[in-house]
Amino acid sequence: MTRTISGLPPAPDPPHDLLSRIDRRTPALFLDYDGTLTPIVARPELAVMSPDMRAIVRDLATLVPLAVVSGRDRADVESLVGLSTLYYAGSHGFDIAGPGGETIALDHGTDFDPLLDHVKSVLADRVGPVTGAQIEPKKASVAVHYRNTDAQGAAHVQRVVDDLLARHADLKVTPGKMVFELQPNIDWDKGKAVLHLLDVLGLGDEAFLPIYFGDDITDEHAFAALDERPNGGLGVFVGTPEGEGGDRPTAAHFRVPDPAACGVLLARLAERLRESRR
Ligand SMILES: [Mg+2]
Secondary structure, three states: OOOEHHHOOEOOOOOOOHHHHHOOOEEEEEEOOEOOOEOOOOOHHHOOOOHHHHHHHHHHHHHOOEEEEOOOOHHHHHHHHOOOOOEEEEHHHOEEEOOOOOEEOOOOOOOOHHHHHHHHHHHHHHOOOOOOOEEEEOOOOEEEEOOOOOHHHHHHHHHHHHHHHHHOOOEEEEEEOOEEEEEEOOOOOHHHHHHHHHHHOOOOOOOEEEEEEEOOHHHHHHHHHHHOOOOOOEEEEEOOOOOOOOOOEOOOOEEEOOHHHHHHHHHHHHHHHHHHHO
16 A cells, blocks of 8 residues: 555545546445544544534435444444434444344354453453543443543553453454454454445445545555455545544545535535436
């Protein structure tokens, strides 16, 4: 991968813009939630979508297939978005459901609940007392947030996570923005979730152009999956090279600076889809 965030073209600027890349294909949209549809906030429960953004997403979902793909629990992100007409992939895609609430099965086979229960209880014991740390138990993973800890607290959280990983080969960690996400060590991520959804929803052929919007390291799996896909796909990075992750290699194709700009782009996309159907 030779691109970096600073080298990505801004998505809305013609002539090399995202909208002109769509051509006659039907976009299939995959949207991360935190940092993409909402600004990053100090506590995850405060990440609320604006009414404008909700209206844009609701509108787009009437025009094209649309899924929200989040690290959050599916029920959690579903209630934050508050729209029943979308697909939701929670826990980085471990848990997928459609508009009617029908679940879309993954086939990874093993029951990881006992492992996750153990991890949740170790974290409650050892990280629970750290001031500012926040444990977020989820259905298919556990997140430990350390945004509000001091340096000593953050180092302690890191040690506890390292200990858990050393003891459990079937556990892996995905680092995010001031958060460790501990999950079963199976070969599944947002990229696999997006490819799986394209497949089960019948969106795999060339008539559809999948476009993924995301702001974080975990979204790179989805950017890469689309970048390498024979029938193509585009990634839009939401953020700037000056942001929390700094400038780094990326498999995205375009960028927008923040969630507000992402909303403007999505609204333009809806407008353009309407025009093309007139
Ligand atoms: Mg995000």
